Amino acid sequence: MNRRNFLKSGTAAGFISTLGIGTASAINNHPNQLVETSFNDKFDLNEVTVLQLQELMQNGKQTAKSLTKMYLKRIEEIDQKGPKLNAVIELNPEAIVIATALDAERKAGKIRGPLHGIPILIKDNINTADQMQTTAGALALAGNIASADAFIVKQLRAAGAVILGKTNLSEWANFRSTRSCSGWSSRGGQTKNPFILDRSPSGSSSGSGAAVSANLCAIAIGTETNGSIIAPSSYSGVVGFKPTVGLVSRSGIIPISKTQDTAGPMTRNVTDAAILLTVMAGVDFDDEITKTSVGRTQKDYTTFLKEGDLKGKRIGVEKSFLNGHEGVVGLYQNAIAKLKELGAEIIEISLLAEMRSIGGASTVVLQSEFKDGVNAYLAKANAKVKTLTEVIAFNKANLTSAMPYFKQETLEASDKAADLNSQTYKDAVAKTLSSQKIINDLMEKNKLDVIVGTSFGIPSLIDLFNGDYSGGFYFASPAAMAGFPHITVPMGFINELPVGLSFIASAYQEPVVLSIAYIYEQATKHRKAPKFIKNSNFSSGV
Template sequence: MNRRNFIKSTSTVGLITTLGIPAGAAIIANNEEESSDDFNNPFQLNEISISELQELMKSGKQSSRSLTKMYLDRIEKIDKKGPKLNSVIELNPDALAIASKMDAEREIGKIRGLMHGIPVLIKDNINTADKMQTTAGSLALAGNMASEDAFIVKKLREAGAVILGKTNLSEWANFRSSRSCSGWSSRGGQTKNPFILDRSPSGSSSGSGSSVSANLCAIAIGTETNGSVTAPSSSNGIVGLKPTVGLLSRSGIIPISKTQDTAGPMGRNVADVATLLSVLTGVDSEDEITKNSQGKAPQDYTKYLQTGALKGKRIGFEKSFLSGHEGVVALYKNAIEKFKELGAEVVEIELLKEMRVIGAASFTVLQCEFKDGLNAYLEKTNAKVKNLTEVIAYNKTNESTAMPYFKQETLESSDKAPDLNSTVYKEALVKVLSSRKIITDLMAKNQLDAIAGTTYGIPSPIDLFNGDAGNGFYFCSPPAMAGFPHITLPMGKIYELPVGLSIMAGAYEEPKIIGFAYAFEQATKHRTAPKFLKFSNFSSGI
């Protein structure tokens, strides 16, 4: 969750203020820059899709085991050595054995589906009942071994996916401090952006975004409360989908907010994201809200991958993003023109202006629900801390390792938050849920099929001491607060840094936005593999 940008995005000034790179700035590669030849070209699976991986296994040219081994070697080369992305917090010691089992099933004609034998990374706040820990990146939870898989992990295993390992994240999904640095956790350290290594990977699903972009896996799973799938997908130049809250179960995932939490797929192309989404849905008796998805979740989202999906559609584009950093604005205007070329009718709208008043209420809801949900989660674990109060105490006792750069004021304020029966919480929740009516009314008034905007601006420098810097572009909050589906995909690059385009629609309208994103993707092909550049300086002399 990108909470700091969320607060800024819902303020009057933060909607249009830009803290971007000076117009004349240019990156100067230093002599130690790692070339793309070293890290991209020799890798046989570079930029490969799930369907292509399946074809390799079907033809016998590769097996799930050989693919898994190649990805594990890639992680060792890129994540732990080489550029040291630090995106994977823990490897699954059983990955090769699982892959071999999937190969044995394939040999006897048992194919579980499109994810059979496909290597996947998942975020380290999702329970796996295996030899890996589930810690949300926190040293306070080190040693926490789940006794049961999260519901979506069960679905992954049923589909035949190979879980390679777990990805690093912004500790506590970026709900620890107002001065947090995205991609840093006390257990996992700092994740880097593979495009330019000193730039932020955003968060909180930093490791999932960085690893997918760097081709360390076929696809990954992140989680989002407010931008934690979509913002890092934008910053790492990939596709990320935050589903309707309730489409995917949250049971077995370390919680922040029952109102806004969801997991979501993160991949290098829209088709892969649609493929993974197809196997993760399902009604879970442990997560009441999933009952709302009955009859609304297609078995196969890939059937909505249509290049003509935008023809005759009416799309609202957020007006406030037409000003700000000139490079980002230029990409945005080009995207709008491309939508027109693809047959869409474009309408300027002002959604963020309507949503300003909800930001503070949303933070109140998150604090109350985080305290309640985390205490319930920890009570059932074998972690050494059993509630939020004990987490805070652990961090204070171990301050030099648990909090060396920024502290835990968000944890502390949440621990003092009112309970879910309080008037404060109930009134704040009503205000947050009003976001659904604001969006649906706006769409109805303008007869819109979807709303689009700039996901996030140019990734800022990693700054462990001052935390994340805003850049004036942040579209993630409205769909997050409303619980509506939101997909982001590459819109282009500035100074070798990617910027994403967001598309959102109403509840359970994933098929619609997947189709729109696919049409734009196929017409533009903005996704490029990262070059692992090392930042040296700006021409301005900074």
């Protein structure tokens, strides 16, 4: 996400594919035209779904091993060569061995579930007790091999998923600098947007969003504190789901905020997101907040995905997004018109205006919780640095490699932040959590099923020196601060760049959010594979 603006305001990833190189297909050199890459994308698994992959394995046309090899080859061609997307920070050397074992289970008649043999990528702030590092993209944490899997990784392994590797991210989940560039980390470098390569992938789950969009994996996992699933999903034209805080365990994930952090699915369609969410959800005794999900977790979130209309549904529309960039507003108006066409009753609301009362409280909360959480994580980790203070000192001592473009003002401010026992922190938490009442009251008053808004604006240009910028559209903060469920699905394109539409609701209303988002997705089908266009050929943003 654009955490720079957020911190200022306080509210605010069998048959072997033959990949060829075709002839150059530049449109022309007109300054207002896009310049296409000469890369000719012919991947046999492009846009394939989890259920389609299962069918291929069940019919004997593919195996988990063959699929894993195909995706590893895809990563080599797209991520390391070809367009050089740079979305994957590290590959799992055990991936083929794991896939082979799962094939043996399948042959013996044991199928663990819909993720059996499915290749997945996960964000590099999630612990894996294997040969891969967990670093949050930071050189300061290089060499950190986790002693135990994160809870959600245990669930993925139990479900039969094949972890291909880890994805790059905005370093420290975009909590390092006030002018950070999303998708850049000192360990992984800069991730690119698969639609137009000089455009931002957003963050912090940059690699997960770009990787799943570019078909480097079947599905991916990201994490979010304030938009870090939603924003990169919108920018990379995929589905991103941030569940209710408490539905998915955070233990074994490098933290920012105990009140806002959660992991979530990043996929190419709503069905795959529901399949992945079903596996991820669960009570973890090492994460107290998950106890709130007892009796509120669904056995299978895909059962709520039914084609049909939206008759009887009342949808709140954030009206501030009806102004701004005419292209984005046009897509938003079309989306609202489609929701009406599907039978929904539309009610204009002003959620963002009401959220302004929270002011800068969120900054206080995030900085205090980051300091406390990171110090606790590092104290038990296998990293050379054991405290946030030592991280800051490492970066200063390794200035050229660790901080070549922007510095670490956010880390430094967090190191000086108020203690969790302080009244300053307690008051800030109370104010931030008032977002729950604001949303609930608004929904109750208007009898709303969900609230919708533009997820984010048009993907900005990558700017390592000045950092991120946006066009004023950003809808992640309300659900993030409240800890409520939030899904983004593709809403359309402007000059080959994707824009997402968001659906949010109250705590543990995942079935409602998923069902309405699914109906919209099936009625519009805006998702399309990226073209890896070389550059925008604009002197400034679109």
